[in-house]
Amino acid sequence: MLKRSLTIAGHHTSIALEPEFWAGLEALAEKRGIRLTALIEEIDSARPGPNLSSALRVAVLRDASAKDGSPP
Numbered sequence: 001m002l003k004r005s006l007t008i009a010g011h012h013t014s015i016a017l018e019p020e021f022w023a024g025l026e027a028l029a030e031k032r033g034i035r036l037t038a039l040i041e042e043i044d045s046a047r048p049g050p051n052l053s054s055a056l057r058v059a060v061l062r063d064a065s066a067k068d069g070s071p072p
Contacts, residue, residue: 008041015040015053024060031063 003016017025029039040056047055 006037006040008037008044013052015056017053017056021057021060024063025056028060028063 001016002019002022003014004022005012005014007013025039026036029036032039039059040052043055043059044052049055
């Protein structure tokens, strides 16, 4: 697990994810032409449940599924 401290929507928070998920988030942000924190803010505001780490993992998996044609 790799823990990063970020400011999201004006609040300081720490997020712990596996390095592969951080890499996936960075690639997704780069693909969309936005900062990593902006991507995380978008995911945070749209997530249905209380767990941000889970929502970030799901976003990476959905992006990977879209690339290879698998269902989300």
